[in-house]
Amino acid sequence: MPVHDTLDDLDRRILALFTEQPQIGVLGASRELAVARGTVQARLDRLVSRGVIRSWAPQLDPAAMGYPVSAFCTLEIRQGRGHTPVVEHLSAIPEVLEAHTITGSGDLFVHVVARDNADLQRVIDAVVDDTHVVRASTAISLATRIPLRTLPLVTAT
Amino acid sequence: MPVHDTLDDLDRRILALFTEQPQIGVLGASRELAVARGTVQARLDRLVSRGVIRSWAPQLDPAAMGYPVSAFCTLEIRQGRGHTPVVEHLSAIPEVLEAHTITGSGDLFVHVVARDNADLQRVIDAVVDDTHVVRASTAISLATRIPLRTLPLVTAT
């Protein structure tokens, strides 16, 4: 029942197609790939249930929404409690886009955005405003040289 | 001609709706929001051309595609040449998902994935294998505590 967790060649072509031409639709894709529509349907359903396709939601650009400043914070967390309370605190801050536990001094890695540099100060203050956060060091993103992409992984042999 | 770069209340509701229920479609959204279909069409078109909606492509999960290991590298670049050659080098590596120029010692911040820890070594070797890369320090993501999200920014007042 549980399907192979490997990506089929057809899977790859479907993913590539929908990544490059999102508006193509199931029917269009079936035509393009010269397979039956039902096949594309089934593959897509399987890709979704396998979790390969995380979401069909549109991808939004914080910069275009008025948050052009992007920064990465490395948080040092007070030992003992675990990260959960801090993560809950961070979750409540809209400007926190992402958070990872990383190797090193038991730390948290946080991606934040802000309206401008002054606003970034406010965001960082909000991030640090937690009993468990001992220290934070921030690096501002000056330019996005490679925007988030996953297609190469699909195409890769 | 250039539209307001502020998000309307209707804009916000449209974005929120499509983020939470991507399959709702234009007609469904117009029903849900009690506005005319043409309005939703026009808003979406404008959001796309404004760049707020970056793409309608499905969001893929590297982990589900066989790349469960995620890591962040900070690269120190040799002074003088600028980052462009390094970025081109990184672009050619499928496992590089993202790259930013950041403040600090004129550095590059890179998000990579790999099939396992051994594979990560290979990826890092590939990343570092460039004349202009002087040094690299890597932090492995042990857990994603907050997965990439942009909805809070939309909802935020």
Added chain:
DNA sequence: CGCTTGAGTGGACAATATGCCCATGCCTGT
């Protein structure tokens, strides 16, 4: 070897959504 199962196919169907057109009403700034 014969059987079962899963996957893909090709076709059909009604229901729905899309793209595109137009005339109208309502603000707002000039």
Added chain:
DNA sequence: ACAGGCATGGGCATATTGTCCACTCAAGCG
């Protein structure tokens, strides 16, 4: 007072979807 931008609501032909079905093919297995 008036033009331009935006939203409305309607209509229409076309395209797409969701959902069935019967059939084929290949692989796995007792």
